[in-house]
Amino acid sequence: MRQYDFIVVGSGLFGSVFAQQAHENGKSVLVLEQRKHIGGNCYSEDFEDTNINVHRYGTHIFHTNSEEIWRYTNRFTTFNRYQHRVLTTHKNRVYAMPINLGTINQFYGLNLKPFEVEDFIASKREGISSPRNLEEKAISLIGRDLYEAFIKGYTIKQWDCDPRDLPAAIITRLPVRTSYHDSYYNDRFQGIPSGGYTPIFERMLEGIPVETGVDFLEDPGYWHRHAGLVVYTGPIDRYFGYAEGRLGWRSVKLEYQRLDLEDYQGTSVMNYADLDVPFTRIHEFKHLHLEKPHTPDTTVIVHEYACIDNERPYYPVNSEEDRKRLKAYQELQRREGRVLFGGRLAEYKYYDMHQVIGAALQKARKVLRGKPEAATVESAGG
Numbered sequence: 001m002r003q004y005d006f007i008v009v010g011s012g013l014f015g016s017v018f019a020q021q022a023h024e025n026g027k028s029v030l031v032l033e034q035r036k037h038i039g040g041n042c043y044s045e046d047f048e049d050t051n052i053n054v055h056r057y058g059t060h061i062f063h064t065n066s067e068e069i070w071r072y073t074n075r076f077t078t079f080n081r082y083q084h085r086v087l088t089t090h091k092n093r094v095y096a097m098p099i100n101l102g103t104i105n106q107f108y109g110l111n112l113k114p115f116e117v118e119d120f121i122a123s124k125r126e127g128i129s130s131p132r133n134l135e136e137k138a139i140s141l142i143g144r145d146l147y148e149a150f151i152k153g154y155t156i157k158q159w160d161c162d163p164r165d166l167p168a169a170i171i172t173r174l175p176v177r178t179s180y181h182d183s184y185y186n187d188r189f190q191g192i193p194s195g196g197y198t199p200i201f202e203r204m205l206e207g208i209p210v211e212t213g214v215d216f217l218e219d220p221g222y223w224h225r226h227a228g229l230v231v232y233t234g235p236i237d238r239y240f241g242y243a244e245g246r247l248g249w250r251s252v253k254l255e256y257q258r259l260d261l262e263d264y265q266g267t268s269v270m271n272y273a274d275l276d277v278p279f280t281r282i283h284e285f286k287h288l289h290l291e292k293p294h295t296p297d298t299t300v301i302v303h304e305y306a307c308i309d310n311e312r313p314y315y316p317v318n319s320e321e322d323r324k325r326l327k328a329y330q331e332l333q334r335r336e337g338r339v340l341f342g343g344r345l346a347e348y349k350y351y352d353m354h355q356v357i358g359a360a361l362q363k364a365r366k367v368l369r370g371k372p373e374a375a376t377v378e379s380a381g382g
């Protein structure tokens with residue numbers, strides 16, 4: 001086995017962007033991926049014998065305000081003009097999310113004008129000044145009616161516990177739009193890659209050897225001996241053999257269904273707010289590519305169920321205990337030589353795609369050119 005400047009563990013966005021930058025700068029790179037495919041959680045493929053491109057780990061919408069990240073990503077794909085809108089079903093009626101003027105007027109049977117919304121919501125807030133939990137916080141922001149209709153059941157399904165047992169700090173704000181604007185993201189740039197996400201990774205990794213089906217942690221010493229620097233994008237607790245305990249992750253279970261119908265729900269993502277509906281969302285992927293002619297008599301839908309599953313990490317739980325553990329792991333990480341940790345699993349952090357691209361460009365720039373961390377990185381949640 002030859003020596004590499006970098007061995008990158010994981011072919012998700014962090015690993016692939018880092019590898020692409022290293023290769024472009026004349027460095028030798030090897031990418032290891034434990035799954036059978038590249039692309040991490042962004043992986044997409046056409047479903048069976050259809051041309052319906054499905055996102056295997058849940059619907060992914062690309063959005064960013066950063067021109068630099070948009071330009072960089074456009075080196076590897078073109079985007080369609082998809083604009084994300086989210087709808088939610090409550091008691092068999094469909095409303096726009098996040099809550100906007102249309103949602104409020106439809107829910108209360110009113111015709112409020114934008115300048116009347118704030119006073120109306122204020123009259124519903126029940127005067128809670130120091131909310132003790134998530135439920136009280138939500139009621140203090142939007143009132144009990146809207147909370148019970150749109151937040152309560154969905155939160156219980158997502159977190160599998162009573163919102164009164166969740167800290168108020170989980171939500172800092174619940175956006176209520178005083179207009180009818182229903183675009184989910186306000187970012188300047190958004191869309192879905194015309195050919196799906198996987199070709200982005202194929203192009204980023206062009207000319208770079210990639211070994212799939214290889215778990216770096218089965219023999220880390222071997223790979224370390226052949227790398228100037230290891231870039232590790234897997235779970236941080238697993239890297240250290242769970243020495244400080246396991247970090248908590250929420251997960252999702254996705255159930256695919258092919259239907260002999262042209263269109264099942266008329267939109268890409270429909271939330272289900274009520275507790276008596278066991279799933280949280282239904283995805284229908286063909287709506288992400290309206291530019292593409294699809295078979296008229298087939299559609300693919302996915303029921304999404306929330307669950308806690310550390311083996312399939314999706315969203316960090318981030319409890320107080322998790323934060324303590326993370327600190328302990330970060331201490332171990334500081335003492336670990338010749339390893340750069342990055343991405344959502346190694347940093348135990350929710351990253352949107354544009355954010356993880358920004359973070360990888362920044363780290364790569366620093367390591368490769370000794371440049372200051374100048375790339376635009378939008379803050380988490382932005």
Ligand SMILES: Cc1cc2nc3c(=O)[nH]c(=O)nc-3n(C[C@H](O)[C@H](O)[C@H](O)COP(=O)(O)OP(=O)(O)OC[C@H]3O[C@@H](n4cnc5c(N)ncnc54)[C@H](O)[C@@H]3O)c2cc1C
Pocket residue numbers: 009010011012013014015032033034035039040041042057058059060061062063214215216217233234235252314315342343344345351352353354356
């Ligand atoms: C349900 C869901 C929906 C999302 N929707 C959006 C969205 O609409 N818009 C958006 O911008 N972002 C979205 N995201 C976020 C997006 O998925 C992440 O930003 C992105 O996947 C992070 O990339 P990453 O490289 O950090 O991690 P990953 O994509 O998880 O890549 C890490 C890779 O490392 C590999 N690996 C781990 N350990 C090892 C090992 N020991 N050996 C070898 N390989 C290893 C893994 O198999 C994986 O392929 C969503 C996330 C989820 C969970």
